[in-house]
Amino acid sequence: MISSKDSAKAFASRPVILHVEDSEMDHEALKRALHKVGTIAQLFWCKNVDDAFDYLHHSGPYDQLPAPRPSLILLDLNLPGENGTSFLQRLRKTPKFSSIVVVVLSSSSNPIDIERCYDLGANAYLLKTLDPRELQPKILSLAQFWLGHCVLPSGQPREVGESAHGAVQGTHA
Amino acid sequence: MSTFNSWKTAGQTVDLTNCDREPIHLIGGVQPHGCLLVVQFPSGKILQASENCVSFMDLPASALLGRSISGWINPRDTQRLGDQLQASIDSKEVKPLKLSLQLSGGVRDYTVSIHPLPEVSIEASIAVLEFETSLQSEPLLSFVEFYDQFTSSIFRIQQAASLHDLCESAVEEVRSITGFDRVWIHRVVEGGHLKVIAERKRDDQDAFLGLHFPESDIPKQARRLFALNRLRLITEVKAPSSPIVPEFNPVTGDRLDLSKCFLRAVSPVHVEYLSNIQVEASMSISLVKDGELWGLISCHHDSPHELDYQKRAACEFIGRIISLQIPGLETKIKTEAELRLRVHLLDVLKLLSAPDVRTLLQGIKSQEEDFLAMVEAEGAAFCLRNEPPLLLGKTPPREAISELVNHVMNQSEQPVYATDEIARIFPHAADWASQASGMLGVSLTPDEKYVVIWFRSEQMQTIPWGADPRKSAKNLASGEKLTPRKSFELWDEIVRGKSTPWKASEKQIALEFRQAFMMLIADRAKEMFRLNQELERSNQELDSFAYVASHDLKEPLRGIHTYATFLIEDYADKLDEDGKHKLSRLMTMTGRMNALIESLLRLSRVGRIDLELQPTPLREAVEEACDSLRTCLTDTHANVTILGELPTLVCDRIQITEVFHNLIVNATKYNEIEKKTIEIGTVQQGGGPESAECPVFFVRDNGIGIDLKHRDLVFQIFKRLHAQDKYGGGSGAGLTIVRKIIERHGGKIWFDSSLGHGTTFYFTLRSGHLTNHPSNPADAPPPLTRIS
Numbered sequence: 001m002i003s004s005k006d007s008a009k010a011f012a013s014r015p016v017i018l019h020v021e022d023s024e025m026d027h028e029a030l031k032r033a034l035h036k037v038g039t040i041a042q043l044f045w046c047k048n049v050d051d052a053f054d055y056l057h058h059s060g061p062y063d064q065l066p067a068p069r070p071s072l073i074l075l076d077l078n079l080p081g082e083n084g085t086s087f088l089q090r091l092r093k094t095p096k097f098s099s100i101v102v103v104v105l106s107s108s109s110n111p112i113d114i115e116r117c118y119d120l121g122a123n124a125y126l127l128k129t130l131d132p133r134e135l136q137p138k139i140l141s142l143a144q145f146w147l148g149h150c151v152l153p154s155g156q157p158r159e160v161g162e163s164a165h166g167a168v169q170g171t172h173a
Numbered sequence: 174m175s176t177f178n179s180w181k182t183a184g185q186t187v188d189l190t191n192c193d194r195e196p197i198h199l200i201g202g203v204q205p206h207g208c209l210l211v212v213q214f215p216s217g218k219i220l221q222a223s224e225n226c227v228s229f230m231d232l233p234a235s236a237l238l239g240r241s242i243s244g245w246i247n248p249r250d251t252q253r254l255g256d257q258l259q260a261s262i263d264s265k266e267v268k269p270l271k272l273s274l275q276l277s278g279g280v281r282d283y284t285v286s287i288h289p290l291p292e293v294s295i296e297a298s299i300a301v302l303e304f305e306t307s308l309q310s311e312p313l314l315s316f317v318e319f320y321d322q323f324t325s326s327i328f329r330i331q332q333a334a335s336l337h338d339l340c341e342s343a344v345e346e347v348r349s350i351t352g353f354d355r356v357w358i359h360r361v362v363e364g365g366h367l368k369v370i371a372e373r374k375r376d377d378q379d380a381f382l383g384l385h386f387p388e389s390d391i392p393k394q395a396r397r398l399f400a401l402n403r404l405r406l407i408t409e410v411k412a413p414s415s416p417i418v419p420e421f422n423p424v425t426g427d428r429l430d431l432s433k434c435f436l437r438a439v440s441p442v443h444v445e446y447l448s449n450i451q452v453e454a455s456m457s458i459s460l461v462k463d464g465e466l467w468g469l470i471s472c473h474h475d476s477p478h479e480l481d482y483q484k485r486a487a488c489e490f491i492g493r494i495i496s497l498q499i500p501g502l503e504t505k506i507k508t509e510a511e512l513r514l515r516v517h518l519l520d521v522l523k524l525l526s527a528p529d530v531r532t533l534l535q536g537i538k539s540q541e542e543d544f545l546a547m548v549e550a551e552g553a554a555f556c557l558r559n560e561p562p563l564l565l566g567k568t569p570p571r572e573a574i575s576e577l578v579n580h581v582m583n584q585s586e587q588p589v590y591a592t593d594e595i596a597r598i599f600p601h602a603a604d605w606a607s608q609a610s611g612m613l614g615v616s617l618t619p620d621e622k623y624v625v626i627w628f629r630s631e632q633m634q635t636i637p638w639g640a641d642p643r644k645s646a647k648n649l650a651s652g653e654k655l656t657p658r659k660s661f662e663l664w665d666e667i668v669r670g671k672s673t674p675w676k677a678s679e680k681q682i683a684l685e686f687r688q689a690f691m692m693l694i695a696d697r698a699k700e701m702f703r704l705n706q707e708l709e710r711s712n713q714e715l716d717s718f719a720y721v722a723s724h725d726l727k728e729p730l731r732g733i734h735t736y737a738t739f740l741i742e743d744y745a746d747k748l749d750e751d752g753k754h755k756l757s758r759l760m761t762m763t764g765r766m767n768a769l770i771e772s773l774l775r776l777s778r779v780g781r782i783d784l785e786l787q788p789t790p791l792r793e794a795v796e797e798a799c800d801s802l803r804t805c806l807t808d809t810h811a812n813v814t815i816l817g818e819l820p821t822l823v824c825d826r827i828q829i830t831e832v833f834h835n836l837i838v839n840a841t842k843y844n845e846i847e848k849k850t851i852e853i854g855t856v857q858q859g860g861g862p863e864s865a866e867c868p869v870f871f872v873r874d875n876g877i878g879i880d881l882k883h884r885d886l887v888f889q890i891f892k893r894l895h896a897q898d899k900y901g902g903g904s905g906a907g908l909t910i911v912r913k914i915i916e917r918h919g920g921k922i923w924f925d926s927s928l929g930h931g932t933t934f935y936f937t938l939r940s941g942h943l944t945n946h947p948s949n950p951a952d953a954p955p956p957l958t959r960i961s
Contacts (some may be wrong), residue, residue: 003315025731025732028735107728107731108719130730130734130767131734131760132734132739
């Protein structure tokens with residue numbers, strides 16, 4: 001389930017985007033949009049919540065497959081089985097992944113959904129549009145902002161409850 | 174006992190003005206057909222005697238006083254006398270005794286009636302002994318003969334199936350036993366006067382039957398004595414009474430209380446009264462119900478008439494039997510009457526299953542007869558709030574009903590109000606007394622104006638008085654003296670402006686109707702509540718269905734659109750113009766469908782989301798709507814004007830803004846005029862206070878107008894009146910959403926239009942209290958549940 005064409009090592013320095021989306025068509029549309037805006041980011045694709053957590057934990061099929069830590073997760077809400085909000089909730093409760101930037105990409109314009117996602121710690125909420133070509137400008141801004149302007153968290157694992165002092169010591173060691 | 178010490182037997186004047194106070198039980202004398210001794214026990218010492226003892230015992234009173242009675246009777250009889258006295262003390266009844274006196278002229282037999290005076294000491298009792306001898310004319314019957322004659326009378330009386338039968342049998346039997354010329358029963362009727370209800374008389378006598386006699390004909394203290402002493406006989410009205418000597422009892426110091434003595438002398442007033450009407454002998458048998466005098470069996474004879482103890486006892490017994498029968502028969506009459514009412518009530522109650530009040534009223538109208546008969550009324554008015562009352566049968570004029578309704582409603586302490594004389598409360602009611610003189614009103618619900626009033630017409634009553642009651646003692650000027658009347662001055666009193674009075678049973682029926690009606694209202698309210706809840710639930714389900722369905726429809730639609738896009742992108746060089754055109758048509762179609770789904774989503778969301786009520790200046794809502802439409806308004810050369818002031822209402826600001834938004838969009842869309850004008854304002858409806866709280870808003874345009882034949886289609890979802898691409902397209906959900914929002918605010922929307930000249934939409938917002946009213950929106954009452 002990896003979309004990268006080349007070996008993971010070769011792209012080690014490129015930002016990683018994880019797309020959690022069940023619809024192939026939507027993934028295709030995203031891929032096209034990313035391609036068209038000319039980003040260098042690597043795109044990985046998980047089709048459901050379980051798959052996404054396997055990816056993040058390097059478990060299941062990702063035991064063998066490359067699964068680099070994403071800088072950005074693009075999350076669909078309407079997923080088979082556990083839905084996107086549930087994924088978001090679990091992710092934010094997992095210290096290792098709680099700081100990963102999550103941008104929701106959904107077709108739901110329901111204010112309740114929007115409110116809930118931000119409440120659960122989504123960093124942004126983008127609406128899928130009927131016309132896939134309208135996705136391009138959104139993806140361009142998204143890539144420029146999150147992968148360009150923003151300084152993202154390093155993603156170094158840190159123990160829950162560890163003091164700032166301890167963390168500094170750990171870096172020195 | 175001696176409250177009347179100043180009272181004088183001789184030379185005293187008693188007339189009708191003071192005869193109410195005449196102490197007739199202390200009259201101090203006996204009638205001459207028997208003699209009386211007052212004897213102290215156990216000594217047997219004679220304390221007082223009537224002067225006529227000499228003619229019964231050959232001994233003057235003076236020879237008797239101070240001596241013991243045991244000197245004239247044998248020891249066995251002395252013992253029996255003591256026993257009967259004890260029996261009388263125990264039973265508080267007068268006891269009879271056959272007694273023989275051994276006199277110088279030989280042994281003489283008497284029937285003695287004995288009763289004690291109130292006890293003065295434990296050791297000594299004082300007894301009153303009344304002696305009578307057997308009548309010369311009628312020898313004493315043997316027990317068997319007496320029993321035979323008497324039981325057949327009792328049997329007839331007991332067979333009586335109605336009060337009327339009972340009274341008829343009673344006068345018949347009493348007359349046959351006693352041989353009096355005239356025997357009749359008069360009963361105490363409402364107001365205290367007496368009415369003759371049964372009579373047997375000599376053919377040559379005038380009838381008393383049906384006559385009324387004033388209350389004063391039987392003074393109060395006489396009534397007391399009648400209740401105490403069930404039989405009163407005056408054998409010879411004109412015969413002088415025989416005084417009791419000494420006047421005061423040597424032991425008690427009191428005058429002798431003759432309340433229980435059958436020999437009690439007749440008061441001078443009564444003698445005059447009877448003499449005036451040529452009565453020589455009279456008898457009264459008390460009919461007592463619940464300790465009160467119910468009526469009297471009265472007997473008159475135009476010559477002296479004696480009755481022996483046996484016959485008196487028989488008559489008294491008949492009186493007691495009748496008294497016992499009265500409550501049962503009265504209850505029977507009452508019950509039968511109530512049952513008759515109740516049959517009608519049951520038929521009326523069946524009507525209460527009607528689905529609403531209007532149907533109920535129709536039902537009552539069609540069953541007018543039952544509705545009136547259940548309280549024996551001739552007319553009725555059924556009033557519901559401020560609606561015109563339903564009038565049935567004979568009623569007051571329509572314009573008089575409302576004050577009567579208010580009067581009934583103001584009787585807060587009791588739900589049922591009854592009067593047999595409306596004119597006593599509303600003097601002008603005399604004008605329509607022939608239609609309605611009596612009313613029985615009932616407030617059906619505690620706080621709402623649901624009132625039924627039944628009416629009875631004037632019962633012009635002629636009361637035939639045996640004597641003019643206006644000439645009774647209480648109507649006399651002071652100083653004026655009224656003597657007993659010389660005869661029965663027949664006089665007809667005519668009573669006007671009154672109906673027959675309402676009986677307790679009829680009021681009860683009215684009360685039961687009220688209870689049934691209240692239960693109906695409560696049931697209706699419950700049912701309505703349940704239906705409302707059900708409707709709300711099904712609306713909610715429909716809304717969430719619409720939401721889910723639309724949401725799920727969007728995904729594949731987006732897929733179709735996206736792949737069409739990919740096709741054009743990837744295969745543009747391989748497709749010819751026609752292929753590309755068809756793909757772009759496909760994308761247009763999906764675009765339209767997407768718009769429809771969006772509208773459906775929007776609509777279902779309006780239904781699902783709770784209103785966020787807040788005070789909203791509607792001018793601001795209109796301005797917000799215009800701001801969001803700024804480009805559209807500029808492009809279409811449309812001008813929005815707010816006419817006058819718009820109020821501040823408590824409503825969902827966002828949704829109400831959307832209402833104005835959609836109405837303005839519509840007004841610009843369906844308008845072909847170069848200079849489009851849209852006017853927004855409120856109209857004042859004429860009328861009650863409700864309209865002040867509930868302004869009517871309007872949004873008026875000068876557009877193409879709506880053909881009124883499409884009136885019902887306008888608000889239907891996705892219903893377009895014009896071609897798809899005409900007037901800028903649109904999903905056709907705008908007005909549906911508007912209506913939904915307005916209805917959620919408890920308001921209504923409608924429109925008026927003239928083709929080619931423009932359309933005006935009107936709407937109200939019910940949940941919006943004006944903020945200058947001090948009420949809190951959270952306290953806003955829920956929509957009223959009415960049964961109509």
